[in-house]
Amino acid sequence: MKKTVGILILLMMSVCVLRAQTDTLTIDAQAYDPALDTLEVVPDMLDQPADIASRISLFAKGNGAPIDTLDVGDARFQIVLMDDNTWKIIKNISVLEGDDLFTKNWNTRLVNPFRDPLDSIPYRVTIPLIDSVSRFVCPHQGKVFSRFGLRHGRRHQGCDVPYPTGTPVYCAFDGRVRLAERHKGYGNLVIIRHENGLETFYGHLSRIDVTPGQWIHAGDQIGLGGSTGRSSGPHLHFETRYNGFAFDPEWIVDFENGKLRRNAFVLKRSYLSAYSKYVPESIDEEEEIYMTDEQIRAEEERIAKERAAMKYHTIKSGDTLSGLAVKYGTTVSKICNLNPGLKPTTILSLGRKIRVK
Numbered sequence: 001m002k003k004t005v006g007i008l009i010l011l012m013m014s015v016c017v018l019r020a021q022t023d024t025l026t027i028d029a030q031a032y033d034p035a036l037d038t039l040e041v042v043p044d045m046l047d048q049p050a051d052i053a054s055r056i057s058l059f060a061k062g063n064g065a066p067i068d069t070l071d072v073g074d075a076r077f078q079i080v081l082m083d084d085n086t087w088k089i090i091k092n093i094s095v096l097e098g099d100d101l102f103t104k105n106w107n108t109r110l111v112n113p114f115r116d117p118l119d120s121i122p123y124r125v126t127i128p129l130i131d132s133v134s135r136f137v138c139p140h141q142g143k144v145f146s147r148f149g150l151r152h153g154r155r156h157q158g159c160d161v162p163y164p165t166g167t168p169v170y171c172a173f174d175g176r177v178r179l180a181e182r183h184k185g186y187g188n189l190v191i192i193r194h195e196n197g198l199e200t201f202y203g204h205l206s207r208i209d210v211t212p213g214q215w216i217h218a219g220d221q222i223g224l225g226g227s228t229g230r231s232s233g234p235h236l237h238f239e240t241r242y243n244g245f246a247f248d249p250e251w252i253v254d255f256e257n258g259k260l261r262r263n264a265f266v267l268k269r270s271y272l273s274a275y276s277k278y279v280p281e282s283i284d285e286e287e288e289i290y291m292t293d294e295q296i297r298a299e300e301e302r303i304a305k306e307r308a309a310m311k312y313h314t315i316k317s318g319d320t321l322s323g324l325a326v327k328y329g330t331t332v333s334k335i336c337n338l339n340p341g342l343k344p345t346t347i348l349s350l351g352r353k354i355r356v357k
């Protein structure tokens, strides 16, 4: 018994010595709480290495949740760091909101609030379409129903693409909804202004899913396809405009392949007209891009002269193609060549406008 007590005393003394040594290593000995001693956790962790791995991977894989933001040189953008070791660039909406682009000529009721004349627009403007922060989603992949340009003497300012009623319509580029309401011939119309200065129009919708002022991304649903307004069947009327002037969307969108034709687009002022249709890229066009302003001006003058020389005639009772040929000093076949679909045998309907020169 005495022996046992002696051993116990010895043990207690040695523990005290050990504690005393430990205490010297602890900054706040009084606060020491054995229950919180990491030693108690360590054996557990060593027993379960899988657990350690999963704790680390919890951070490595992450949920893609943002953990920090970094400023970049341009106030419109910020880099966001994610908990899965990835990063992405985001747009600083509060800065974009104050940009001239989204304040000038901003009107939620007028289809075209722009008032600048055509000749105030530069001969050429380079428009970035997609880059590391901007995507493109094709509004429709497939054939174009009805192209941009003159149609029965009327200007058709966009491309008509087949679109069954009820099919979701997606926004082509990031931007802000400027107008979203019913508008005469357009029916239910959504107009979106984009950061690259373009506006896109989506007409004849059966339902509108956005409101003016809303910021949206390429690919966001803006409504459903339909046949509202002046429309003979379900289709989407898609327009691309710059400063209120429409240009052929096919300059930038290859509808058949559902892709953009280029990442940046050189918009020429001459495209901003119902007479200017998209022409497939050729060596000539490539050369034209590198033309001097002087050469472009001369080319535009030539086109303007050609346009001024164009003559139209509205069909009245008693008009015949041969009669018109005599009247305008031309031939029936020349008139037919100027009007796609017109044949010498075509019965001319009253009020139809045909080009005679």
Ligand SMILES: [Zn+2]
Pocket (backbone or CB within 6 Å): 156, 158, 159, 160, 236, 237, 238
């Ligand atoms: Zn149309």
